[in-house]
Structures are given as structure tokens and as C-alpha cells.
Amino acid sequence: MTVRTIIQLPDPRLREETASVQNIAAPEIQTLIDDMIETMYAAEGVGLAATQIAVSKRIAVIDVSKEHDQPMVLINPAITASEGEELMSEGCLSIPGVYDKAPRALRVTLCAQDRTGKPYEIEADGLLAHAIQHEVDHLNGKLFIDYLSPLKRQMARKKLEKNKRRNP
Secondary structure (H helix, E strand, O other): OOOOOOOOOOOHHHHOOOEOOOOOOOHHHHHHHHHHHHHHHHOOOOEEEHHHHOOOEOEEEEOOOOOOOOOEEEEEEEEEEEEOOEEEEEOOOOOOOOOEEEEEOOEEEEEEEOOOOOEEEEEEEHHHHHHHHHHHHHHOOOOHHHHOOHHHHHHHHHHHHHHHHHOO
16 A cells, blocks of 8 residues: 555646546556555545545545544445535645635435445435535535635635645
8 A cells, every 4th residue: 555645725636527437346446445545544634535646536535433444435426415504614635734614514325336336325424424525525626615705715725825835
């Protein structure tokens, strides 16, 4: 397994809509999944989308467990239902040091495939629902700052630029 580089805003690849995965059993897809899990843990994140490592595939990984030992693989995911809404504090590995509140559904239903290609459906709430929405947004070329007002988006970009200058 390899820890891959996480790309950061304003990289235009973060804005690309991803392609569906056809051959899930392909060795390169399985290696990609392993690398994504390793990268997510190394970055101390709870989720990672393939676009964040510059791969335009509909794959995301999530682990909201306390021990960080229960990775979930989402291949070709789609949120089919959502319920409620709340402003939730959010950050992103591709926008380091920037945090703000974004509107998110309280509960979601997700249809996806696991790493073997087996379809599954789950209903999620809490942090898992939040992470699912965040990662599916990535796969659709959307970032959490897109939910912010223009002024807050501008402030977030300035903060990111300042952080990059401090930590090149």
C-alpha cells in the first residue's frame, strides 16, 4: 500500500465529475482502494474520495469508527434519499486548515458497491451520514465551501493561501 499525495484547492481536478467504475475486480482498482485507505489514515481523515488523489473514479473510503479500523468502501455511490437538515461543522483534507458550517442532511440512504462489486444499501445518520454526503459531493466535483456564502468562500480561499505560504 502506498500513501498518495492529496491534491488541494485550487487544483481543477477537484471540480471534475468522476467516471463510474466498471471492472471493480481489476487489480489496479483493488490497489487504488488499498492506497486510498492508507492515505486516509495517514492524513487522519474520516473519508477520502478518489478525486482527492487525482483519480477520476467514483470511489470513496470512509472510516468513522473510534479505533479507525473499520474502513467502508463506496464504489459508484449514490444518495437515494435524505431527511432533515442541519448546519454541521466541516473541514476537508483538500482544503487544510479551513473549517466552517455547511448544511447537511441528518439522515441519508446510500446505494453503492463494496470492493468486491456487491451492491449494498445503508441508512446512515450522525457522522457517517455527514461523511457520506461530503465524499459523494467530491465525486460530483463539489466541495463543502460551495455551500458557503461568497464572502465566506473568499475568506476560506485566503486562509488556504496563507496556510500554503506558511507551510509550502
